[in-house]
Amino acid sequence: MTQQPIARNEMQRIIELSEFDLDYSSLQDQFKDLTALAAKVAGTHISLVNLIDSFTSWTISNHGLPVEQLPREEAVCQYTITEDEKFEVTDLSADERFKDKSYVAGDPRLRYYFGVPLKTPSGNAIGTLCVFDTQSKPLTPEKIEMLKIIAGEIVNRLQAYKIIQQLKQNATEAIESKKRVAHDIRGPIGGIIGLARVISEQGDENNMEEVLEFINLIYKSGNSILELADEILSADMKSAVSVKPGLNELNQLVLKDRLEKLYLPQALNKNIDFKVTTNSETEVIPFSKNKLLQIIGNLISNSMKFTPPNGKVTVDISLHIGGIINELNFTVSDTGIGMTDDRVTSILNGQGTSTNGTSGEQGYGFGLSLVKHLVDSLKGEMHISSEPGKGTIFRIAIPQNKII
Template identity: 30%
Template sequence: MKSAPEHPRESERLALLDQFQIMDTEAEQTFDELTELASTICGTPISLISLVDHERQWFKSRVGLTASETPKSIAFCSHAILQDEVFTVNNALKDDRFADNPLVTGAPDIRFYAGAPLVSHDGLPLGTLCVIDQTAKSLTGEQTRALKILAKQVVSQLELRIKNRSLQKMNENREKVFSVIAHDLRGPFNSILGFSRRLTGKSDVMRPERITEMADSILNASMTVYQLLDELLQWSLQRMGAYNLNMRRQLLSHMVDADQKLLQDSLDVKNQTLRKNFSDALEVRADATLASVVLRNLISNAIKFSPPGSAIEVQAAEVGTMVEISVLDRGPGISPVLAEQLFKGPVESHLGTYGEYGHGIGLGLCYDFVKMQGGEIWLDRVGSSGSKITFSLPRAN
């Protein structure tokens, strides 16, 4: 028996097969009908839709066979996916590659095999639509052509599954964006409009301190809108697959300084300070845009929930092959109930110590962006003495 060699683009082929999320799924009528049709047209008692992964061939659909899979090493389909055309074995007993194959010497006693590769639009074979008989035989030209056409229909159905999943995901993302726009943007926009109208109509009779308070409120609301719109843009690009990751050496200190400049007005309004507790020479390997979104979101949350006059701290240290970066606030802390929801999706918004508006996608976005860069993010501390959220990024070297 001769096992088939690996496909020349085996790693790409397996990665593509994973994307289809088809392995070990339940039987589906669409595929079963195509398998039955192949068996009828080719006049064989057995017909299979066989998908070949790294160690087995698994049957998405089968006619005339009870087994759901076989080892890849003995699979006829492992040979078939290496071919551009239908792979045919007219009499396995007279073929050196298969004469002593367990599938020939024992059940299902294969003598005849014909497999049409299931080739994706990327030119990579996922498996085969094959027909099998216990008697040596040949297919006619019309039967061979029909088998190829049916194989293309199988691929079309597989790719349709991906498109349907993408459409469903796009609809879910669209609803999430609309929800954020409708709920989270309305509050700060109403604040900006309300305070602006009052300043426009009554600034000449207001006390200077009141004018300053209202100007600070407008600034806070504007910063919230800016941050939310920026996060929505980055989140949408990432979810649509339009973002190109650019991992490079980054000085962590420079990244924190850049985010502090953007958030300095918010710090000044609450008379807060931002402290860096790590070496100025510490470097990470990161995408500057994504890492900045994560840092800015965590620092912004710390500003929001920390009391006036408090200090917010950014800590960092090398741990093995990673750099762990923490943002500590002096706020009321995160309850155990809320802690369970963090990083799993949108969470309920809460007002900050100055009534700042929150929004639901921030930490979920942080989770996605950290994972994209090969790191992890977690809540380091739960309780009433402030919060500490830590995330990791690869070391620069």
């Protein structure tokens, strides 16, 4: 079996991709014009924009070929992200690495491939712009330069999308801050008004000691408002300096729909029974979507990789309502091959190791390390229960600020 290529900065690459916090199924309209333009420039029938994570090549925009995803080990583009500028195959059917792929040996019998890595300003290739055709047609240097320009514009749009998500988060936080101010200040102000009313109603009956006591209480209440204002201003200043990307809202029903749309194709491809369940009592209560699709998605892909055909992968989602913050809990369980205690310890220590799946899928060793990294960044907890031959259960708990 051909050894799959791995970028020299693979962990940094997939971490940066996760920071875009993308829903891979909702970006077609944002890039369809550039995708069509790439095919026009290259003179090919097919062009794709792919983002490549630990397990999957996600086609976020397509022209000429209605593909949405491929296992990473099946994608030609996995080679492109290891290159500095481009990757070209003039005849896929004559290349040992690709001649047996379904899209080469069978319909649509693709022959020509040219890909440009989508490199961020930090130098990480998070995906590719690629073109295919059913006949060989090497590109001229001028066309290659134009494709590189289009690839750069795709990265620019992704960066703009990320900034827009940050601005949305800032707006949401500002609204929540105002609501919190109104709620928290109402109590102290109500106390001041109440004390002032007592003094006013007593009129001449007030004695100096009582008035001084009331004034002291008013002073303390007013001072608490000032302290609260300082606290809020301080928190807002910290927020302005360090902004976390992508804090839009989800609820359990929306998350269930997204997961089914993204991962049912993988399950059907391997004949795995895939189910997502929610807690009916809290399924419409909103919570932050920050990194959830990346965390749960990597766990689902991992479970499908190590679960044999006719097995099961189940996702259970629930939201625990707390006094100050809520807690999002979810489990991803499978009937796969399981893991040893040493393997579990390695994952929980953030150390990735590569192993092959039940149908020969080759591993890249970074998916679960990324999950641990993301869960830690959200101040969450990750637990793994597993035994060789008896499947695996991943349990994740992530604190959630209440969304008013």
